[in-house]
Amino acid sequence: MKETIRQLTEAFGPSGYETEVTSLIKTMITDFVDEIKTDVLGNLIAIKKGASNGHKIMFAAHTDEIGVVVTHIDKEGFLRFATVGGVGISTLVGNRVRFPNGIIGVIYHEKADWKDLKIDKLYIDIGAESKEEAMEQVKIGEFGIFHREFCDLGNRLIAKSMDDRVGCAVLVEAIKKIKEPRNALYFVFTTQEEVGLRGARTAAYDLEPDLGIAVDVTITGDMPEARRMEVSLGKGAAIKVKDSSLIVHPKVKQILMDLAEKNKIPYQMEVLEFGGTDAGAIHLTRSGVPSGAISIPTRYVHSPSEMIDIRDVEASVDLVVALANKELNELN
Amino acid sequence: MDVKHFLRNLSESSGVSGYEQNITEQISTACTWADDMRRDKLGNLIMLKRGEGTKPKKKIMLAAHMDEIGLIITKVEKGGFLRFGTIGGFDQRVLLGQEVIVHGKTPSLGIIGAKPPHVQAHGEQNKAVKLEDLFIDLGYDTKEDAEKLVRIGDLVTLKREVIDLQSSLLAGKAFDDRAGVAAIFECFQILSTLHHEVDVYGVATVQEEVGLRGAVTSTYGIVPDLGIAIDVSFGDQPDLRESETIKLGNGPGIAIGPHVHPKVYDRMVKTAKEWNIKYSLDPSPSPGGTDAYAIQVVQAGVATILLSVPLRYMHTSIETIDYDDVKSTGKLMAMFIAGLNNEFVEGLTCF
Amino acid sequence: MLLAQLTEVNGAPGQEGEVRNLIREQIEPFVDEIKTDALGNLIAIKNPRAIGPKVMLAAHMDEVxxxxxxxxxxxxxxxxxxxxxxxxxxxxxxxxxxxxxxxxxxxxxxxxxxxxxxxxxxxxxxxxxxxxxxxxxxxxxxxxxxxxxxxxTTKYEEFGEGKVKAKALDDRVGCALAIRLLQEDLSFPLIAAFTVQEEVGLRGAGVATYQIKPDLALILEGTTASDVPGTDEHKHATSLGKGPAITFMDRAVITHPPLVKELFALANEKNIPVQARRNTAGGTDAGQIQLTESGTKVAVIAVPCRYIHSPASVMSKKDYDGAYELIKHYLRCLEEREDFQ
Incomplete structure (x- = not known):
């Protein structure tokens, strides 16, 4: 499990350019699914057919991560950039970025007060000595990610892009564990979540599921003087009640809570007052899809060092597996 | 049926966005006129009254949202006090001192409190109390006792009985947009005495307050040729500009803007004049914020219009309307629908 | 002149009638079918029954x-x-x-x-x-x-070195491009959507796409150029006279990477100057078109315009013609490709 998370978090996949991640996942799961395909937006869709009278469940974990995109290369070879997805400026200065061909750069700032530090006062230095040299290595419009290695601290793990490679890892593990599911399972490794839940929207349209479940990260409130949030690391899978993109269907919430209780899976309730997940896009597809989300509690979300607890990941896998095998007639 | 009484009951019932079950039941029980009724996957209640025209009949959809804004429990504090967030757009300043119903294991009374003025620092009283500093007092003494009843993610609604003001004015909560639902009922009451060619779908939509969500999926399921959204609009009050408001007692506002089909607008205005129904023009340069915006762009596009019941003090527990406006909104829609024929509806895609 | 006529008619979001009528008049001789929908999008179809990729061109008719x-x-x-x-x-x-x-x-x-x-x-x-x-x-x-x-009430005028001043270049320049491109003789189905209500939230484009169901869409735009005094070079977004701008990302879309790559390569091959749009602010119809139904491959090709959303915007005729040339060549290339199906 930890090895799966390591491989996934070390892969390159800013929004719109997720192929390395989807290819990696494909090699991990091909032997365990009945069918596998991609669509126009690059979503990877893996299918386990299940029993003929089961419900169609779409599980979504997004493969993309936040990052940067080069917008300008100046005479001295410094790069200017825009952010891809919700990147906090405080996480940038001194941070390193990596481009697809392995080029590494460091982000720093023009002289300025921290208070009015804006993105256009930051630049990336890839060590080039001229514009020409820089342009041989990157071009305008090149997407990059934050460069950071995976660390195993025991129960706790740190890596970049735990959001949402840990969700991908949950689905990969679940795919391996689920043998003959009662329901028809569509595991969708989605693209472009960080820029507006885009991949999930077109995938859900195509699949027309009966139930949509996003597996994604959520923030915690268990750090010093943290924002009020009753989710903690190590206390189990978080069952979402709402976020800005979705109010979880009351029946779906109840199904997940009952499953956790029945199977003694540790869980906590999540009320997120901002942010969204793929389920937000899924539930508004066509004439509506009852949807919910299983969240993995994560500290320092959208920083290069996102921390999770492996026990919460295991609980999330168990919950996905339990749902895959549950008869869902109450959704009719 | 007494639609005004029905509206009172709706207003006093609880149905926060995503949790409209209770309102749905009341509406479906009261709905005696539908030929067919169903709920879609998101909980929209769709009530069909068939027209008398020849097949294939055109479809018109009337949409008003039944959800209300509310609060949601985010933490149970020591001493049994509850912290909360919002669902939908609440002004934090109107919450202090409100009585609420906490929908835990059983519905229970709570009071929204904050630090009393006596112990506040100098100058603090000039500032609004922030949402994160407010709490609900359930009357329990310990966290453990409170947790027997309430858990994180439980919903909270304001507790308010409808009161009558002078003439035909009413004050209460959630008239946004249950007044619109009442207008649909008024419409059908009249329509059942008239002939109409088109099939009419009355829809009580869900989750409008969190992003017009129910309208998106219900429209997809119906695929109407014409959509009328009925919502509330800012009524005249002393602290607002005249150009931002419509007058109470002057009938519905008829919106004009990108979300309104020009031919439907012309026809609606003509209908109002023909039947001597008062109305206000309601120019809307920024079209978002009502179900009309969502209905318009579903599938291959829907000709839409927005009618608004004027309402003062929006998103508070003392929303104030003139019931006569609800009646005239219903009447205007009924007359409009009775006058529709296939030819007019087909013409809506010809520009 | 086409662009003069197009910029001197008026069309607020939801009230695009004058623009629509003018465009209809211009394209009637070159297309097989013309239709409108409930929002007022004008959809023109060339070779509806032909075999080959279904290509959509999109430009919005409305102006602020x-x-x-x-x-x-x-x-x-x-x-x-x-x-x-x-x-x-x-x-x-x-x-x-x-x-x-x-x-x-x-x-x-x-x-x-x-x-x-x-x-x-x-x-x-x-x-x-x-x-x-x-x-x-x-x-x-x-x-x-x-x-x-x-x-x-701005009049269309040409001035300076190949520059144009007019109102509503965003996006009548896109409309003008689409009108010119519809005159090309091509073997596959080409559909132009002249969309409504882009300026109030990309409202018309999704609805049009739902009806068209294209394999590929090119969105033709007028986009911000800030190559003016007081702006650091890295904030120019686009520059006048350096060719059409190709979007890699904005607030509403990340354009289809292979398509963007092809466009740059083609421009290079045909010696057409072209620039990347060097900014990720703003959004265009591409955002809705990409996400309609099961998804569409999209690219945005824009003519740089200074002072957009003001009474008088300025563009370079060179960029306008460059955009036309680039797209024309791209459409011709598509004809020769067998892998498209």
Whole structure:
């Protein structure tokens, strides 16, 4: 499990350019699914057919991560950039970025007060000595990610892009564990979540599921003087009640809570007052899809060092597996 | 049926966005006129009254949202006090001192409190109390006792009985947009005495307050040729500009803007004049914020219009309307629908 | 001239009639079918039954404008922008108001009577008004009704070194490109969507795409150029005269990477100057088109325009012609490709 998370978090996949991640996942799961395909937006869709009278469940974990995109290369070879997805400026200065061909750069700032530090006062230095040299290595419009290695601290793990490679890892593990599911399972490794839940929207349209479940990260409130949030690391899978993109269907919430209780899976309730997940896009597809989300509690979300607890990941896998095998007639 | 009484009951019932079950039941029980009724996957209640025209009949959809804004429990504090967030757009300043119903294991009374003025620092009283500093007092003494009843993610609604003001004015909560639902009922009451060619779908939509969500999926399921959204609009009050408001007692506002089909607008205005129904023009340069915006762009596009019941003090527990406006909104829609024929509806895609 | 005609007609979001009629007239000889939908999108189809990729061109017909929302007792008109307008560009401009096309001016207090500190402050939209020269509210009401639109009155003119000044270049330049491209003789189905209501939230494009179901869409736009004094080079976004701009990402879309790559390569091969749009702000119809139904491959090709969303925007004819050449060559390439199906 930890090895799966390591491989996934070390892969390159800013929004719109997720192929390395989807290819990696494909090699991990091909032997365990009945069918596998991609669509126009690059979503990877893996299918386990299940029993003929089961419900169609779409599980979504997004493969993309936040990052940067080069917008300008100046005479001295410094790069200017825009952010891809919700990147906090405080996480940038001194941070390193990596481009697809392995080029590494460091982000720093023009002289300025921290208070009015804006993105256009930051630049990336890839060590080039001229514009020409820089342009041989990157071009305008090149997407990059934050460069950071995976660390195993025991129960706790740190890596970049735990959001949402840990969700991908949950689905990969679940795919391996689920043998003959009662329901028809569509595991969708989605693209472009960080820029507006885009991949999930077109995938859900195509699949027309009966139930949509996003597996994604959520923030915690268990750090010093943290924002009020009753989710903690190590206390189990978080069952979402709402976020800005979705109010979880009351029946779906109840199904997940009952499953956790029945199977003694540790869980906590999540009320997120901002942010969204793929389920937000899924539930508004066509004439509506009852949807919910299983969240993995994560500290320092959208920083290069996102921390999770492996026990919460295991609980999330168990919950996905339990749902895959549950008869869902109450959704009719 | 007494639609005004029905509206009172709706207003006093609880149905926060995503949790409209209770309102749905009341509406479906009261709905005696539908030929067919169903709920879609998101909980929209769709009530069909068939027209008398020849097949294939055109479809018109009337949409008003039944959800209300509310609060949601985010933490149970020591001493049994509850912290909360919002669902939908609440002004934090109107919450202090409100009585609420906490929908835990059983519905229970709570009071929204904050630090009393006596112990506040100098100058603090000039500032609004922030949402994160407010709490609900359930009357329990310990966290453990409170947790027997309430858990994180439980919903909270304001507790308010409808009161009558002078003439035909009413004050209460959630008239946004249950007044619109009442207008649909008024419409059908009249329509059942008239002939109409088109099939009419009355829809009580869900989750409008969190992003017009129910309208998106219900429209997809119906695929109407014409959509009328009925919502509330800012009524005249002393602290607002005249150009931002419509007058109470002057009938519905008829919106004009990108979300309104020009031919439907012309026809609606003509209908109002023909039947001597008062109305206000309601120019809307920024079209978002009502179900009309969502209905318009579903599938291959829907000709839409927005009618608004004027309402003062929006998103508070003392929303104030003139019931006569609800009646005239219903009447205007009924007359409009009775006058529709296939030819007019087909013409809506010809520009 | 096409672009002159297109920029001198008016079309606020939801009221694109004049633009639509002009375009319809222009394209009728070159297409097989023309239809409109419930929102007023104009959809023109060439070779509907042909075999090959279904390619969509999209350009929006609407422009930012002002909606009349109130009439004061003295007959002055209160207005609000429909679409994004910086209120600072409005003072002391002439406008044409409503269905009756009444002349008006946007007034402000004379400099002599302003306090020194007032001059430093931008006027808010609430402080501005349109003066039609009427005596009172009654006279105003006879001329204009609430909800009617006021437009800028800018004339199309060519000036300087190959530059064009006009209103509404965003996105009549895209409309002009689509009209020219429809005249090409191609073997596959080519569908142009002249969309409505882009400026108030990309409203028409999704609806049009739902009807068209294209394999591929090229969105033709006029986009921000800030290659002007006071702007650091890395904030220019695009520059006039350096060719059409190709978008890799904006607020609404990440364009289809292989398609973007192909366009750059083709421009290179054909020696057409081209630039990347070097900014990720703003959004275009591409955002909706990409996400319609099961998804569409999209690219955005834009003509750089200075001062968009103001009474007078400026572009270079070179970029306009460059955009035309690039897309024309791209469409021709598609004909030769067998892998498209």
């Amino acid at each position: 404008a002002l909606m009349i929302v109130g009439i004061k007792n003295n007959g002055m008109l209160e207005f609000r922008p429909i679409g994004g307008i910086d209120p600072r560009v409005l003072v002391a401009k002439t406008v044409i108001v409503g269905k009756k096309k009444i002349n008006g001016v946007i007034g402000a207090k004379p400099i002599h009577l302003q306090r020194p500190d007032e001059r430093e402050k931008a006027l808010s939209i609430q402080e501005l008004y349109i003066d039609m020269g009427v005596k009172d509210k009654e006279e105003a009401k006879r001329l204009v009704s609430l909800g009617e639109i006021a437009y800028f």
